[in-house]
Each structure stands twice: as structure tokens, then as C-alpha cells.
Amino acid sequence: MIAIIDYDAGNIRSVGNALTRLGAEYELTADPARILEADKVILPGVGNAAEAMAHLRERGLCELIKGLRRPVLGICVGMQLMCRDSEEGPVQCLGLFDAHVRRFCETPDAKVPHMGWNALGNLDSKLFKGMKGGSFVYFVHSYYPGLCPDTIATCRHGEQLFSAALKYENFYGTQFHPEKSGSVGAAILQNFLAL
């Protein structure tokens, strides 16, 4: 069973829909027992990082997530919460990835939010098995994790190169939305499910 952590962090229905399309069973839950039993855990998230972090804390899920030993995938703000801290607040995050989350500087060729399809580079993980650099995925965000030793994919918005995906031990995160990224996104989710 796949557990999608339900912590009132925006519209997270589309992640479940994507798993259904792949034929995977999932449960939307904030129950610690169910999360611990799950084969895989997904931490979605849309909206404000500081608010999302507060919701996670209220439900007493921070230490539990850090202690998980099975594959965990954070998506968008879910991934940002797994970084060290975020300028959006600012807020201290879970510290699983060694990255700071910063706001994009708006320039004529880099609108904020960074929204739309953009290409991935420097792919370096089983998460991207079977994929080539230059594959397009869908982004919607104003804050980004910088480059760090945990970076497993990069993307460029204007002049800014940032981490499109991160990995540390069993923890994975994507700044983009694989659930909205067509066949490329489906392949990434499938690779995660196969870990």
C-alpha cells in the first residue's frame, strides 16, 4: 500500500489520481500507524511552506517522517519541507536534504512563479531510469532548492540553475509535479513505485 500523507496542504487529489492511472493502490492518511505500515510514502503539498510545515507539526508527523526507512517521495512543497529551511516564512524544515529553499528573482526572461513545462538536466538516479536529459516536466513554484550534494536533477529558470529533484538515502523529492507531467511524469512515478 502507498500512503499519501493527508495534512491539509492544498489540492493533493491529483497525486492519488496519478497512482490510480498506474494501477497502484493508495490511502490518503495522517494516521501514524498506517504511514509506518506503508510500502511507500508520498508527501505532497501545494501552497505556503510555513503553513504546510505547521500542519505537519500539528499532526505530530515530523519525527515520524524523518524516521521512515522505506522510500519516501516529496512533491513540490512536500519536497521543500524535506529541505533544511525555506525563505517562505522563513521556516525551519525537516532537514533531510542539505538544501536551502529560496525565492526566485523576477527578471524579464524568468517570470515568477516559474510555471509550465521545463527541461531536466544532469539526471542521476534510479528515479529517472529510462529517461534522457532534456525531458520536459511540469513546474508551478516561486521558491526553489539550490544545488547541493543531494541534487539528482537540475533545471534552469532564466539565469538560475536549481535542484529539480533531490535524494538522500531512502528520501526522494521532486520540485516538479510528476502527476501532471504526462508520460515522463508517469514513468518517474512508476520508477518510484519500483524502488
Place this chain on the structure above:
Amino acid sequence: MVAKRIIPCLDVKNGQVVKGINFEGLREVGDAVDMGVQYARDGADELVYLDISASREGRHTFAGLVERIALGIDIPFTVGGGISTLDDAARLLDAGADKISVNSAAIADPTLISRIAEKYGSQFVVVAIDAKDIGGRWTCTTHGGSRLTELELFAWAREAQERGAGEILFTSMDHDGTRAGYADAVYARMSEELTIPVIASGGAGSIEDIRRVLSEGRADAALAASIFHYGQIPIPALKQALRASNINVRL
């Protein structure tokens, strides 16, 4: 660099995609979910679904359809048509829509834009504008182009941006349905004046029309309906041609 987007637009009535034929009637062209799935497979970057049913019952059917679309397709989609309150927007968000578009209701009450943007974020709000050239002044219209307003196109687009719109979807009523090309110069000026993305709509008849509006017209996305529905321009061929013209598109 964010890729330029190709967006098929689907007008929906009672779960079916329909297309008007010379004001006389509507022809059904296919199931809304099946068509969306096929477009996603063909490489469409995003879809726009417009609810053109006028009744309360029709609106109810549409919300159910949005749930099926969200389950069926794996690319972002916008829904519009008759959204006039924050509750309407909330219902469609809950059903799984990635963005909503507001048109006449935003002109009647511009605070609708800011209220939706504050609650759900600018990325969720597309402001659709229908306008026509009235003696050299681009004038906004409502109700499918049938009613003129006092608003000037560029002033209204700037106000929509200031109020929190995430994108502007501008349809030139002078070009819509002509298949003679988009209002390129108007989009170029709009892109110059705004910082948010501009979606071009109205007038697509050929691959060259789309290439022009994305390059000379500087639009961030090109929307079209009939040329895609009837297979006149297959999306894979369109994207190959755009890439060959050095336009950054997702392949």
C-alpha cells in the same frame, strides 16, 4: 526556459465536446474525457474545458465531468464558463481542476480575481478577455462578444494582472472563427505591457499562424479548437514544425 505551450480548447455541453457551426447549431465532436486523453497523448501541453451549458443542471453535470477529467488526464487543465463566485472556483478546485478561468463575472466584479487569487494563488486564476477593435480602440466584450463594455483591453489586462491574475487568455473576436491568423500585433503589445503569461486565442488556421503568434506575437501559449478537433493540424506535426523553426516546445 519554460516551453511555449499548445492548448486545445474544448467547449462542453452535457459531457460532450461541441462546436458551433455558423451560429445555427452545435455539432457534437466527441466525449470530453476521451478527447482530453487523446490530446494529452498527442503532446498537448495543457487543456482548456469551457462549460457552455446555460442551466443549473448543466453546471452540476460539469463539476462531475471535471472529476472524471482529473482522473483521466495527466497534464494540467483549466476549466471555465459561468464561474462567478469564490464557491464556484472552490468546487472546481476540489473536483481536480488545476486552474479556473473567469471572464464576464470578473468584469462585473473585478474583486473576484483578487479573492480567488488570495485564497488559492495566482497560478490558479486565468482571466479570459474577449475584445474587438472598435474604431482603433480594443474594447472588451462580454457574453461571447455580444455585449460591448467600456473597458479598454490593455487597461483591463493590466488591472487583472494587478489584482492577481496568473495568466491572460485574450481572444480577438475579430479573428475568432476566421482561420486567417491570430491578432499578432495585439499579443506582442500585451506581452510587452504585462509580466504574466499571455495565451493567444482566435484565428488559428495553419501551423504558420501558430508559429507567428508564438514568435512575432510573443505569446506564451497558443490556444485553438476546431483545427485540432477535426484533425486538420495534428499536434505532433505542429510541434515538430515549431521546433524546426527554433521555437522552444516540449517534444
